Amino acid sequence: AEGEKAYLARCSACHQANGAGLPPTFPSLINSPLAIGPVADHIDIVNNGKNAMPAFKSMLSPKEIAAIVTYERNAWGNVPTDGVDVVQPRDVAK
DSSP states (O other): OHHHHHHHHHTHHHHOTTSOOBTTTBOOOTTOHHHHSOHHHHHHHHHHOBTTBOOOTTTSOHHHHHHHHHHHHHSTTOOOTTSOOOOOHHHHHO
8 A cells, every 4th residue: 555655656657557657768567578478677766767767766665666666566457477466665775
């Protein structure tokens, strides 16, 4: 619930509330390699940004980022291929 709330507040303007995004600038998160692939890659993009996406590590706490990444990895039918479906703040801070 915390991750969904943070996602809706911080990410949905670009990636949409339903995760479908606005391609090509804001990609879909539904079954995307980012959302279901290695968790380290997912955390890196949220922390450091890429292209039009800002770096959130200076805007959000590790707890908030962990909640958002956890939400994205479990929403919209996503099933992480690496088995990591819960991200902890300590994972974000690494």
